[in-house]
Amino acid sequence: MSKMNLLQAINNALDIALSSNEKALCFGEDVGHFGGVFRATSHLQEKYGKHRCFNTPLTEQGIVGFANGLAAQGMTAIAEIQFADYIFPAFDQIVNETAKFRYRSGNEFNVGGITIRTPYGGGINGGHYHSQSPEAYFTHTPGLKVVVPRNPEQAKGLLLAAIRDPNPVIFFEPKRIYRASVGEVPDEDYQLPLGKAEVVREGTDITLVAWGAQMEAIEKAADLAEKDGISCELIDLRTLLPWDRDTLAESVKKTGRLIINHEAPKTSGFGAEIAAAIQEACFLHLESPILRVTGLDTPFPLALEKEYLPDHLKTYEAIITSINY
Amino acid sequence: MTDKRETAALIVHEPAFYDATSLQIPTLRILREDGTLYPGASLPEINQTLALKIYDTFLFIRALDERLLASQRQGRISFYMTETGEEAADIGSTAALADDDMIMAQYREQGALAFRGFTPDQFMNQLFSNEKDLGKGRQMPIHYGSSELHYMTVSSTLGTQLPHATGYAFALKAQQKPNCVLCFFGEGAASEGDFHAALNMAGVFKVPVIFFCRNNGYAISTPAHEQYAGDGIAPRGVGYGLKTIRVDGNDVFAVLKATQEARKLAVEHHQPVLIEAMTYRLGAHSSSDDPSGYRNKSEEDTWRAKCPVMRLKNWLIHQHWWDEEQDSQRKQFHRDAIVAAMKKAEKLPAPPLNDLFTDVYDALPWHLKEQQAELVSHLRKYPDAYPKSAGRLGDE
Numbered sequence: 001m002s003k004m005n006l007l008q009a010i011n012n013a014l015d016i017a018l019s020s021n022e023k024a025l026c027f028g029e030d031v032g033h034f035g036g037v038f039r040a041t042s043h044l045q046e047k048y049g050k051h052r053c054f055n056t057p058l059t060e061q062g063i064v065g066f067a068n069g070l071a072a073q074g075m076t077a078i079a080e081i082q083f084a085d086y087i088f089p090a091f092d093q094i095v096n097e098t099a100k101f102r103y104r105s106g107n108e109f110n111v112g113g114i115t116i117r118t119p120y121g122g123g124i125n126g127g128h129y130h131s132q133s134p135e136a137y138f139t140h141t142p143g144l145k146v147v148v149p150r151n152p153e154q155a156k157g158l159l160l161a162a163i164r165d166p167n168p169v170i171f172f173e174p175k176r177i178y179r180a181s182v183g184e185v186p187d188e189d190y191q192l193p194l195g196k197a198e199v200v201r202e203g204t205d206i207t208l209v210a211w212g213a214q215m216e217a218i219e220k221a222a223d224l225a226e227k228d229g230i231s232c233e234l235i236d237l238r239t240l241l242p243w244d245r246d247t248l249a250e251s252v253k254k255t256g257r258l259i260i261n262h263e264a265p266k267t268s269g270f271g272a273e274i275a276a277a278i279q280e281a282c283f284l285h286l287e288s289p290i291l292r293v294t295g296l297d298t299p300f301p302l303a304l305e306k307e308y309l310p311d312h313l314k315t316y317e318a319i320i321t322s323i324n325y
Numbered sequence: 326m327t328d329k330r331e332t333a334a335l336i337v338h339e340p341a342f343y344d345a346t347s348l349q350i351p352t353l354r355i356l357r358e359d360g361t362l363y364p365g366a367s368l369p370e371i372n373q374t375l376a377l378k379i380y381d382t383f384l385f386i387r388a389l390d391e392r393l394l395a396s397q398r399q400g401r402i403s404f405y406m407t408e409t410g411e412e413a414a415d416i417g418s419t420a421a422l423a424d425d426d427m428i429m430a431q432y433r434e435q436g437a438l439a440f441r442g443f444t445p446d447q448f449m450n451q452l453f454s455n456e457k458d459l460g461k462g463r464q465m466p467i468h469y470g471s472s473e474l475h476y477m478t479v480s481s482t483l484g485t486q487l488p489h490a491t492g493y494a495f496a497l498k499a500q501q502k503p504n505c506v507l508c509f510f511g512e513g514a515a516s517e518g519d520f521h522a523a524l525n526m527a528g529v530f531k532v533p534v535i536f537f538c539r540n541n542g543y544a545i546s547t548p549a550h551e552q553y554a555g556d557g558i559a560p561r562g563v564g565y566g567l568k569t570i571r572v573d574g575n576d577v578f579a580v581l582k583a584t585q586e587a588r589k590l591a592v593e594h595h596q597p598v599l600i601e602a603m604t605y606r607l608g609a610h611s612s613s614d615d616p617s618g619y620r621n622k623s624e625e626d627t628w629r630a631k632c633p634v635m636r637l638k639n640w641l642i643h644q645h646w647w648d649e650e651q652d653s654q655r656k657q658f659h660r661d662a663i664v665a666a667m668k669k670a671e672k673l674p675a676p677p678l679n680d681l682f683t684d685v686y687d688a689l690p691w692h693l694k695e696q697q698a699e700l701v702s703h704l705r706k707y708p709d710a711y712p713k714s715a716g717r718l719g720d721e
Contacts, residue, residue, distance in 0.1 A: 062522025069492020105478035106461040166687040242690035
C-alpha cells in the first residue's frame with residue numbers, strides 16, 4: 001500500500017498498463033515529455049519512450065480517430081482529451097465510429113482496445129469550458145462503456161479494468177479531487193469490476209446515489225442527516241453504462257426512498273435514466289418521489305459556481321423533503 | 326532546441342502574397358485513349374497476369390453496377406451506388422498493394438474489394454442483408470467489409486476513415502510490419518475536419534499511409550468549384566508535409582505507377598503520401614439521386630469518351646492479350662455469375678433476431694438481455710407483424 005492522490009493513482013495505473021502490455025500507447029495533447037497539464041502521464045515518456053507515450057497535434061477529432069485506427073489494428077489505445085469540455089469535436093468519432101465499430105462490421109473489426117481518459121466536473125473556477133460533466137451524452141450511445149472513479153484506490157482499479165476491457169470505455173476523471181482525494185492504494189496490479197456499483201455505506205431510511213466527486217457531497221449530507229437520526233445508504237455507481245440497476249434497486253427496495261445527485265444539468269441528465277428505471281423496478285416499494293439534486297439547466301457559471309453546484313446542503317434538504325413526504 | 330521553425334527562411338522587403346499559381350501540380354498521364362503510351366511515358370510494373378486481372382475486375386464491376394442499379398430500380402434492394410467512370414482509380418491503386426495492406430474505403434470503391442477476391446455471393450449477401458452477410462445485415466447496401474481481405478468495413482460518415490488510416494498505419498509502423506494503409510475518399514469528404522486531422526497527424530508521425538482522393542468533380546450535386554477555391558486537393562498534401570502527386574484517374578497505368586511508388590515511400594521510408602486522381606462520376610451519386618437536376622448530358626458525354634475501361638482494353642488488344650470475342654464472352658460470364666448469385670442471395674432469410682443484439686459489446690450486458698427477452702415475447706404474441714424473424718424464434 002502507498003499513500004497516493006487520485007492523479008498519482010491514475011499515473012500508477014497507466015504505468016502498469018504500459019509495462020504489462022507492450023501494445024499499449026498513451027497519447028494526447030501535452031501528455032508526452034511534459035506529462036500532461038494535470039501531470040497524469042508524468043514520467044511515462046521517460047520510462048517507455050516517445051513511441052509509447054507521446055504528444056499529438058491539437059485536434060480532438062484527430063486524437064479519437066487516430067485511436068480508432070490504432071485499436072482496429074489491435075493496439076491498446078489510451079487517449080487523453082485534455083478537458084471533457086473539449087471532447088465534443090470528437091463526438092462524431094466516438095458516437096458514430098468507436099461505439100458502432102464492432103456492431104456495424106458484424107465483428108469483422110472492433111476498437112475494443114480504446115480507453116478515452118478525460119478530466120471532468122466543476123468546482124475549480126473553470127467556467128463554461130473547464131467544468132462540464134458530459135457523461136449523459138455518452139450514456140445515450142450503445143457500444144460505449146462510461147466509468148467514473150471517486151478516489152485513488154477506485155481510480156487505479158477501474159482504470160486498469162477500463163484499459164483491459166474488450167470494449168471502448170470513456171473514463172471521466174473528477175479533476176476537482178485530483179489532488180484533494182488522497183488514500184491508500186495497493187501497489188500491485190489489480191482491477192475493479194466495470195458495471196458494478198459499490199455500497200459505500202449501509203443505511204435503512206433512504207438511498208443516496210452519486211458518482212465521482214459528488215460522492216463527497218452525498219457523504220457530507222448523510223452525516224448531517226445522521227444527526228437527525230436518519231440512516232442513509234450511500235451508493236457509488238462507478239460505471240454509468242452499463243449501470244448496475246440491481247444493486248441500486250435492491251437498496252431502494254430496502255429503504256423505500258432515493259435521491260440521485262449529479263453535477264451535470266438536470267434535464268436529460270443520467271439521473272433521469274436512473275429515476276425512470278428505479279420507479280419501474282421498485283414502484284411498490286417507493287415511499288416518496290425519487291428526487292434529483294443536480295446542476296442547473298444553465299451553462300456552467302463562473303462567479304456563482306457555488307450556487308450552481310448540487311452540494312451537501314442541497315442534498316440534505318432533499319433528504320429531509322423525502323423523509324417528510 | 327525543440328522549436329524547429331524555419332527562422333532563416335528567404336526574406337523579402339515588400340509584401341509578397343502566394344497562391345495556387347505559385348505551386349502548380351501537374352497530372353501524371355501514361356496511357357492514351359487509343360491504348361498507346363504517351364511519348365516519354367513508361368509502363369508501371371505490370372505483366373500479362375496483372376493486366377488481365379485488372380481488366381477483368383473492370384468488367385466485373387461494370388456488370389455488377391449495371392445489374393444492381395437495375396435491381397434497386399425494381400425494388401429488390403433498398404439502395405445502391407455505382408462507381409462507373411472511376412474503376413481505374415480504386416482498382417488500379419489496389420493493384421499496387423500487397424494483399425495484406427489495409428484498405429479503408431469511403432463507399433465508391435467496390436472495385437478494390439472485387440480485386441482482392443470478394444466473391445459475387447459475398448457482394449450479394451451484403452446487398453440483400455441476408456443471414457450470410459459478413460456484416461450481419463446491419464448496414465445499408467454497399468457498406469462492405471472483410472477482415473480476411475484486409476478491407477475495413479465501410480461506414481456512411483464521410484471522412485471518418487482518414488484518421489483511422491493514420492492510426493492504423495502508426496500501429497503497422499510500431500510493429501515494424503512491412504505494410505501500409507490505402508485510404509480512399511472523395512474530394513467532397515476532403516472538406517471535412519477529419520481530413521485535416523488525419524493528414525496533419527500522418528505528416529507529424531511519419532506513418533505508412535497513402536491517402537487516395539477520387540476527385541470526380543461532384544459531391545452529390547455540389548460541383549468541385551463550390552467545394553474548394555484552391556488548386557484541388559493535392560496542394561494541401563504539400564502543406565501537411567506529405568509527398569503528393571496528381572494523376573489522371575481514368576488512366577489505370579498512371580494510377581498504378583503512382584501508387585506503386587507511393588507504397589515504396591510509405592513502407593520503406595515511412596513517408597505518408599497523398600494521391601489526387603482526377604476523374605469523373607459518370608453515374609448518379611446514388612440510387613436516390615438524379616444528376617440531370619444539376620449537370621448536363623454533354624458534360625457527361627465528354628467524360629464517357631475518356632472511359633478508363635476502354636483505354637485499358639485498347640492497350641490489351643495492342644498487346645494481343647485480348648480480343649473482342651473474349652471481351653463479350655467475359656462480360657456475359659460476369660453477368661451470369663451476378664444474376665446467379667443474386668438469385669441465391671435473395672432466397673436466404675434475414676439474419677436471426679439474435680444478430681440484432683450481439684456485437685454492441687463483446688458480450689450482452691443485462692439491459693440488452695432484458696430488451697431481447699422482451700422483444701422475443703412480443704414477437705411470439707404478434708408473429709404476423711414481424712415476418713422476417715417471428716417464424717424463426719424457435720431455432721434460437
